[in-house]
Amino acid sequence: xxxxxxxxxxxxxxxxxxxxxxxxxxxxxxxxxxxxxxxxxxxxxxxxxxxxxxxxxxxxxxxxxxxxxxxxxxxxxxxxxxxxxxxxxxxxxxxxxxxxxxxxxxxxxxxxxxxxxxxxxxxxxxxxxxxxxxxxxxxxxxxxxxxxxxxxxxxxxxxxxxxxxxxxxxxxxxxxxxxxxxxxxxxxxxxxxxxxxxxxxxxxxxxxxxxxxxxxxxxxxxxxxxxxxxxxxxxxxxxxxxxxxxx
Numbered sequence: 180x181x182x183x184x185x186x187x188x189x190x191x192x193x194x195x196x197x198x199x200x201x202x203x204x205x206x207x208x209x210x211x212x213x214x215x216x217x218x219x220x221x222x223x224x225x226x227x228x229x230x231x232x233x234x235x236x237x238x239x240x241x242x243x244x245x246x247x248x249x250x251x252x253x254x255x256x257x258x259x260x261x262x263x264x265x266x267x268x269x270x271x272x273x274x275x276x277x278x279x280x281x282x283x284x285x286x287x288x289x290x291x292x293x294x295x296x297x298x299x300x301x302x303x304x305x306x307x308x309x310x311x312x313x314x315x316x317x318x319x320x321x322x323x324x325x326x327x328x329x330x331x332x333x334x335x336x337x338x339x340x341x342x343x344x345x346x347x348x349x350x351x352x353x354x355x356x357x358x359x360x361x362x363x364x365x366x367x368x369x370x371x372x373x374x375x376x377x378x379x380x381x382x383x384x385x386x387x388x389x390x391x392x393x394x395x396x397x398x399x400x401x402x403x404x405x406x407x408x409x410x411x412x413x414x415x416x417x418x419x420x421x422x423x424x425x426x
Contacts (some may be wrong), residue, residue, distance in 0.1 A: 185408030187212035191405055194247070195276030197224025199251065200326065200396040202231060202271050207238035207398035208405060216262060218289045219276070220246040228340045241265055247276055248295045260309045269335055271316035271405040274304040282337040296340030301347045308355070319364055325352055327369045332382050337376040366409045372397045373415065 195201040196217035205215045211231045217232070219225050222244050232240045243261055245254060262269055278299035281291045306321055308315075309361050315321040330338045331345025331380050352369040374390040375397060404410050 183211060184403060185212055186402065186406060189213045189270040189405065189407070190262075190268055191271045191273065191308075192211045192216045192218060192262065192269060192311070193273045193275060194303070195246075195274075196228045197221045198275060198277070200372075200397060201273070202205075203394040203398040204275060204401050205407065206231050206235045207402045210235040211402055212237050213270075213405070214238035214240070214266065216241045216243055216266065218243045218258070219244050219340075220244065220248075225301070231243035234310070241292070247299045248278065250303060252306075254307050255310045256318070258307070259314065262314060268318060269311055269317055270318045270320065271324070272308065272311060273324045273326075273401060273405070274307070275326055276300075276303065277326070277341075279341050280339065283339060284337060285339055288339055293340045293388045297344045297347070300341060300344035304348065304420070315365055320407050321364070322366045322367045322368065322409050324370060324401055324404050327352075327371045329371055329373075334370075360426065363408075364406075368404050369399065370404070 186208055191213050193205045193208070193215055196205050196215075197219035200405050201217075201219065205217055205228055214233060214237070217225050217228050217240050219228075222242075225242050225244060229240055229242060243258060243262075245258060246305070257291050276299055279412050280296055281383070285384060315323065326346055327340070327348055328345045330342040331347075331349050334342045334346065349369060352367050355367045356362065364425070373392065375392055375394050
């Protein structure tokens with residue numbers, strides 16, 4: 180990892196900004212000088228994120244409440260129009276929003292749970308990226324970061340719709356990269372951060388989890404992907420060994 184970059188003048192959209200990874204990334208990006216747009220379903224959590232970002236310095240953040248599990252085409256259109264009106268541009272997205280229904284057999288998933296899980300973890304990330312493409316291409320130097328998970332590449336029992344969505348996300352990122360003829364100007368990253376101390380991880384492993392790392396350790400790495408020129412390596416997927424180098 181290189182020295183933390185200067186993100187001054189860059190505008191970034193963070194989904195799931197009320198959660199641990201979203202808030203940590205927003206704070207780190209603001210500290211580096213970026214204007215961040217905080218998107219999430221819970222206004223109280225967004226306001227707490229707003230306060231944390233404001234305390235970190237940098238431009239005043241923007242708030243955009245959006246309940247992804249209930250969002251439709253009009254909601255996504257309003258998001259893009261709001262970014263265009265309030266910010267005028269977009270230089271990057273971090274898809275930190277996630278939904279996890281808990282570990283259970285596939286036979287126990289209701290249709291509603293399955294649809295919500297796929298919508299938040301996969302469909303919403305696709306639709307937001309697609310809707311924002313004109314703004315991202317207009318930047319001339321943009322990055323889109325998707326948070327993946329090892330169960331998306333190696334599905335395991337009981338991970339249900341979450342694993343299916345992450346598998347779809349992996350395919351989505353590869354297709355986006357293949358369809359982008361100028362990767363130096365619009366970059367897509369799939370990041371498997373490994374175990375983190377998040378509410379999602381706590382629901383999967385409610386007992387002590389010594390492998391889980393604080394979300395603050397991930398944020399600087401994500402910020403490096405959002406910098407002008409993006410990551411200075413040649414990898415397109417980053418595992419825990421890249422984020423947390425061995426001593």
